[in-house]
Amino acid sequence: LQPGVRAYAEGLYEDMAHKPVADLMEDLFFPVPAFAAFSLIGFPMSDLDKLKGWCGTRVQLTYGPLDDAAQVQSARDLIDFWDYCRDFVHMRLDHPADDLTTDLLNLSKQRGDDLTTED
Secondary structure, three states: OHHHHHHHHHHHHHHHHOOOOOOHHHHHHOHHHHHHHHHHHOOOHHHHHHHHHHHOOHHHHHHOOOOHHHHHHHHHHHHHHHHHHHHHHHHHHHOOOOOHHHHHHHHHHHHHHHOOOOO
16 A cells, blocks of 8 residues: 555645645645555545545544534434445445455455454
8 A cells, every 4th residue: 555655645745835834634644544544445535535524523423522513413424434334345245356345355254253244
């Protein structure tokens, strides 16, 4: 993954260099780990913004102060994310690739109840 992550990070750095003010968390520290993790899992990069949007308040839902409306929206985002993950896993069952999801699905075929498709 290193070449792809490096190229992605370099592109973000170049974008930041042209901004009058950069927000390191928003412009670099959140996107790079998300890109690396989503690449490892096999999620298409075309879905990166959608995935980041769903995951943005996940930690705050559990640990942070969110008002009632934000809690409801965060819970909806979590459900949408899990629906996406379920659909992605089922798609990988029919269309394996060189990614962690396919590796885990192959392992689940060997391990049976120890590791299921739902896991």
